[in-house]
Amino acid sequence: MAILECKGLTKKYGKKEALRQIDLQVEPGRIVGLLGPNGSGKSTLLKICTGLLTPTKGAAHIDGRKPDSKTKAIVSYLPEVPYLNDWMKVSDIVAFFRDFYSDFNLTKALDMLRNLSIENQVLKTLSKGTKEKVQLVLVMAREAKLYLLDEPIGGVDPAARDYILNTIIRNYNPEASVVLSTHLITDIEQVLDDVIFLKEGEIVLDCPVDELRESKGMSVDAYFREVFKC
Amino acid sequence: MAWIFTSDRPIYLQVQEKIKLSIVSGEYPPGWKMPAVRDLALEAAVNPNTVQKALSELEREGFVYTQRTSGRYITEDDMVIKQAKNELATELVRSFLGKMAAIGFSPAEAALLIGDKAKEVDGNGDTGM
Numbered sequence: 001m002a003i004l005e006c007k008g009l010t011k012k013y014g015k016k017e018a019l020r021q022i023d024l025q026v027e028p029g030r031i032v033g034l035l036g037p038n039g040s041g042k043s044t045l046l047k048i049c050t051g052l053l054t055p056t057k058g059a060a061h062i063d064g065r066k067p068d069s070k071t072k073a074i075v076s077y078l079p080e081v082p083y084l085n086d087w088m089k090v091s092d093i094v095a096f097f098r099d100f101y102s103d104f105n106l107t108k109a110l111d112m113l114r115n116l117s118i119e120n121q122v123l124k125t126l127s128k129g130t131k132e133k134v135q136l137v138l139v140m141a142r143e144a145k146l147y148l149l150d151e152p153i154g155g156v157d158p159a160a161r162d163y164i165l166n167t168i169i170r171n172y173n174p175e176a177s178v179v180l181s182t183h184l185i186t187d188i189e190q191v192l193d194d195v196i197f198l199k200e201g202e203i204v205l206d207c208p209v210d211e212l213r214e215s216k217g218m219s220v221d222a223y224f225r226e227v228f229k230c
Numbered sequence: 231m232a233w234i235f236t237s238d239r240p241i242y243l244q245v246q247e248k249i250k251l252s253i254v255s256g257e258y259p260p261g262w263k264m265p266a267v268r269d270l271a272l273e274a275a276v277n278p279n280t281v282q283k284a285l286s287e288l289e290r291e292g293f294v295y296t297q298r299t300s301g302r303y304i305t306e307d308d309m310v311i312k313q314a315k316n317e318l319a320t321e322l323v324r325s326f327l328g329k330m331a332a333i334g335f336s337p338a339e340a341a342l343l344i345g346d347k348a349k350e351v352d353g354n355g356d357t358g359m
Contacts, residue, residue, distance in 0.1 A: 169277070221237070
């Protein structure tokens with residue numbers, strides 16, 4: 001059964017339609033890229049899947065259920081804006097997550113944070129890139145079934161990007177799926193199974209990366225530039 | 231370091247070719263136990279499913295085999311490796327001849343040039359020893 005399924009999903013902000021009739025399925029064990037320019041509806045879609053927003057029409061189902069407290073227990077979400085209290089020490093936040101989420105894998109988190117050697121630092125003193133790494137580690141250290149990552153590689157340097165991609169590959173689990181939104185495709189393309197292109201709230205493409213490369217003879221990045229040329 | 235991929239072809243095919251090259255060159259010797267899918271994926275910095283697909287293809291072609299409980303191994307069949315080596319060499323020669331043709335050399339002229347160059351390299355090899 002699909003871990004994530006959207007049927008006729010529509011979201012309006014007042015008169016503006018942010019999402020229009022979205023139908024999609026994400027099977028277990030897939031890493032899916034949600035790609036689209038700014039304002040195409042990526043974050044809105046992820047927020048509906050987490051239950052932070054309610055759809056105007058249609059529905060998103062996580063493991064067969066509409067978003068509720070049970071689905072929240074199996075969904076690990078990385079929002080695009082930082083939400084951690086920045087007066088806390090990294091070690092405090094890790095403890096906080098361990099208390100809050102029953103599926104939090106402490107060993108895994110400490111293991112991933114070790115290379116950064118920042119345990120005793122206060123979050124406020126960390127650089128933007130390091131903060132983003134910490135957030136991603138916390139999110140990926142949960143043994144969730146669905147990881148929803150909103151712009152995980154947004155503002156970080158290439159080395160940090162490698163660290164983040166590495167973290168995603170390292171935590172790969174055939175039972176779980178990852179959906180990540182981004183507009184920086186080049187760096188992430190080889191980590192993805194499938195890509196979904198969103199354009200003005202509609203899906204214009206939903207297919208496996210290698211299938212696209214095979215049929216178009218170009219990278220997803222090149223194809224993206226073609227579809228979204230302005 | 232992550233492996234380098236070209237952008238115009240499926241990634242699993244490129245992973246498959248890279249592993250095949252490692253087998254033919256002896257970097258992955260016959261009978262060698264391959265790293266786990268996840269470790270290969272990390273090394274190549276690609277999706278584990280992509281590595282899995284490449285390995286399944288290699289298995290279908292007889293380059294690797296799976297021992298049910300202990301993992302995946304490189305084939306010990308010399309014929310398979312030798313044949314792959316010949317195919318690879320043929321492909322290289324074909325592409326070389328294509329490039330030579332583009333700058334106005336016929337295959338015969340190209341062969342002549344290779345003969346000369348080969349003598350030179352052999353000669354250097356002898357005196358160098």
